[in-house]
Amino acid sequence: MPVTSREWRFAWFSAGAVMALTCLPYLLVALRTPSGAMFPWVLFNTDDHAVYFSWMRQGMDGRWLIRNLFTTDRQSGAHFHAYFQLLGAAAGLLRLDLALAYHVARLLTGAGALVLVYRLAAWFTDDVFERRCALWVTALSGGIGWLFWRDRVQTNEPVDVWQPEALTFPSLYTNGLFTVSLLLMLGVVLGLIRAERNGKLDGAVAAGLCGLVLGNVHSYDMIHLTVVWLCYLLLRGQLDYRLPWPALKQALIAAAIASPSVLAMAWLYLSEPVFRSRADTQTLTPGFDRYVLGYGLLLPLAGFAARELALRSRSTVRERRGDLLFPITWAVVGLCVAYLPFAFQRKLVMGVHLPLGLLAGIAVARLTQLARRHLSPGMSAALLIAVLSPSSVLYLARDIRLARDEGVTSTGVHPVYWNESQINLYRWIGEHTPRESAVLAFPFDAVFVPAFSGRAVYAGHWGETPRFSEKPGEIFGFYWGLGGSEGRREFLRRSRVRLVVDGPLDRQYVELFAGARNPPGPQAPLASEPFLREVHRVGDAILYEFVDESAAAPTAPASFPSAARSMVSPAARNG
Numbered sequence: 001m002p003v004t005s006r007e008w009r010f011a012w013f014s015a016g017a018v019m020a021l022t023c024l025p026y027l028l029v030a031l032r033t034p035s036g037a038m039f040p041w042v043l044f045n046t047d048d049h050a051v052y053f054s055w056m057r058q059g060m061d062g063r064w065l066i067r068n069l070f071t072t073d074r075q076s077g078a079h080f081h082a083y084f085q086l087l088g089a090a091a092g093l094l095r096l097d098l099a100l101a102y103h104v105a106r107l108l109t110g111a112g113a114l115v116l117v118y119r120l121a122a123w124f125t126d127d128v129f130e131r132r133c134a135l136w137v138t139a140l141s142g143g144i145g146w147l148f149w150r151d152r153v154q155t156n157e158p159v160d161v162w163q164p165e166a167l168t169f170p171s172l173y174t175n176g177l178f179t180v181s182l183l184l185m186l187g188v189v190l191g192l193i194r195a196e197r198n199g200k201l202d203g204a205v206a207a208g209l210c211g212l213v214l215g216n217v218h219s220y221d222m223i224h225l226t227v228v229w230l231c232y233l234l235l236r237g238q239l240d241y242r243l244p245w246p247a248l249k250q251a252l253i254a255a256a257i258a259s260p261s262v263l264a265m266a267w268l269y270l271s272e273p274v275f276r277s278r279a280d281t282q283t284l285t286p287g288f289d290r291y292v293l294g295y296g297l298l299l300p301l302a303g304f305a306a307r308e309l310a311l312r313s314r315s316t317v318r319e320r321r322g323d324l325l326f327p328i329t330w331a332v333v334g335l336c337v338a339y340l341p342f343a344f345q346r347k348l349v350m351g352v353h354l355p356l357g358l359l360a361g362i363a364v365a366r367l368t369q370l371a372r373r374h375l376s377p378g379m380s381a382a383l384l385i386a387v388l389s390p391s392s393v394l395y396l397a398r399d400i401r402l403a404r405d406e407g408v409t410s411t412g413v414h415p416v417y418w419n420e421s422q423i424n425l426y427r428w429i430g431e432h433t434p435r436e437s438a439v440l441a442f443p444f445d446a447v448f449v450p451a452f453s454g455r456a457v458y459a460g461h462w463g464e465t466p467r468f469s470e471k472p473g474e475i476f477g478f479y480w481g482l483g484g485s486e487g488r489r490e491f492l493r494r495s496r497v498r499l500v501v502d503g504p505l506d507r508q509y510v511e512l513f514a515g516a517r518n519p520p521g522p523q524a525p526l527a528s529e530p531f532l533r534e535v536h537r538v539g540d541a542i543l544y545e546f547v548d549e550s551a552a553a554p555t556a557p558a559s560f561p562s563a564a565r566s567m568v569s570p571a572a573r574n575g
Contacts, residue, residue, distance in 0.1 A: 059088025138357025208257025481524030
C-alpha cells in the first residue's frame with residue numbers, strides 16, 4: 001500500500017531515535033575510560049566482535065579473500081565476506097578507526113531496517129496509526145524475561161535475556177552483522193511481496209539481489225526465508241484451491257539470482273576443514289518454553305491481531321486475502337525453523353520477531369480503542385509499548401553496570417577497558433612483522449590480536465578456533481612452563497607460532513588459571529628461554545620472537561626485517 005512522504009519522515013525519525021538510544025551505553029562507558037586504557041567500543045559478545053573486526057582489518061589491508069585468524073591450522077583462505085571486507089576497505093580509504101566504521105554502519109543499517117519494518121507494515125494495513133504502532137513495537141518489545149533478570153548473561157533464561165538475534169532491539173544494539181542481516185531479510189521479503197502483487201520482475205530481482213548479499217554475509221537467514229516463503233505459498237495454494245504459479249515463478253527467479261552466494265558458502269563448507277569446524281560449532285536452540293517466555297505478551301497479541309486480519313480478509317478482494325496470511329505464516333514457521341536439525345539451529349531464529357512485532361503492533365493499535373474515553377490513542381499505545389519493553393531497557397542497564405562495577409563485557413571474561421600498552425604492542429606487530437607471522441597470547445587476550453595486528457593467533461575464539469576447549473590448558477602449560485624448556489620449544493614448533501606476547505592481561509589470566517589448577521612448582525619466566533628473543537616492548541607488554549636455531553630452516557632471519565631488529569633498542573623498549 002502507498003506510503004506518504006510524511007510517513008517516511010516519521011519512519012526515519014523514529015528509526016533515528018531508536019538507534020540513538022542504542023548508542024547510550026557505549027557513550028557512557030567511553031566517557032569513563034581510565035588513563036592508560038582503551039575502550040574498543042564493544043559491550044556484548046566481545047569474542048564475536050573481534051571476529052568482525054578481524055575481517056574488517058583484512059579488508060583494510062587489501063585482502064579480497066580472508067583467512068580465519070583465530071587458528072594457525074592450515075587453510076585455503078578462500079572466504080569472502082562482502083559486508084565486513086568492504087566496510088574495512090572503506091575504513092582504510094577514509095582513515096577511520098575500525099570500531100568507528102563498524103558503529104556508523106550499524107546505525108545506518110539498523111535505521112534502514114526499521115524503516116523497512118514500517119514499509120512492511122504498510123503492505124498489511126492501510127491504517128497509519130497501526131503502521132506506527134507496528135514499527136515501535138517491533139523496535140522495542142521483548143518478552144517477560146525481565147522477571148527472571150540476572151546481573152550476568154544466563155543462557156538458561158528466556159531468550160529476551162541473552163539471545164540478541166531472537167529480538168529486534170538487542171540485535172540493533174549489540175551487533176552490526178545483525179542489523180545488516182535484518183535489512184537484507186526485509187529487502188528479500190518486500191521484494192517477493194511486491195513481485196507477487198504486481199507480477200513484475202523488478203520485485204523478484206530486488207529480492208534476489210538482497211538474497212545474493214545475504215547468502216554471503218549471514219547464510220543462515222536464507223534457510224529461514226526459503227522455508228518460510230515456501231510454506232506461505234503452499235498455504236496460499238490451499239486457500240485458493242490452486243498453486244500460485246506466478247508467485248512460484250517469481251520466487252524461483254529470485255532464488256536463481258541469490259544462489260551463487262549460497263552455493264559458494266556450501267562449497268567453502270565442503271572444501272575447507274577450518275571453515276567447516278567453525279560452522280559445525282554447536283549453537284543449539286533452547287527449549288520452546290524459553291521462547292514462550294522470551295516473547296511473552298507478544299504471542300497473545302499476535303494471536304489477537306491474526307484474528308483481526310482474518311476477519312478483515314472476509315471483506316477483502318480475493319487477491320489480497322493471501323497477503324494477510326503471510327505475517328501469520330512467518331511467525332509460526334519462522335519459530336519452527338529454529339528447531340531444524342542443524343548444529344547452528346539457534347541462529348535460524350533471526351527474523352521471527354519481525355512478524356511478531358508487526359502483528360502485536362496492530363493489536364496494540366486496536367486495543368487503544370478500548371481506552372479512548374480515558375486516554376488518547378497515542379498515550380495508550382505508548383503505555384502498552386512500555387509494558388512490552390522492560391527487557392530491552394535492562395539490556396542497556398546490565399552492560400553499563402557490568403562495565404562500571406566489574407570492568408567486563410557480557411562474556412564475563414573479557415575486559416571492557418583494554419591495557420593500552422598491550423593494544424599498542426598488537427599494532428606494532430601489524431606494522432613491523434611479516435603477514436604470515438602467527439602470535440601466541442592467552443586465548444581471552446588473543447581475541448583482539450587479529451583485529452589490531454592482522455596476524456593469526458594460535459587460539460582466541462570459542463567457535464572460530466578448532467578444538468578450542470583443549471587449548472587454554474595447553475597455553476597455560478606453556479606460559480607456566482609445565483613441560484620445561486624443551487616442552488615450550490616443542491609447543492611453539494607444533495603450533496606454528498613465531499611471536500609470543502607477554503602482557504599484563506596474559507599474566508593476569510595465567511595467575512587466574514594457576515589459582516584454579518594449583519600447578520606444581522613456580523612459574524618459569526619466558527625471558528629465561530634461550531629460544532625466545534625480546535624484539536619489542538611497550539610499557540609492561542613484551543613481545544618475544546621464537547628463534548628455533550636447531551631447526552633446519554632458522555626462523556629468525558626470515559621473521560623480521562632489519563628495521564624491526566633495531567626496535568630492540570632501550571628507547572623502543574620504553575614504548
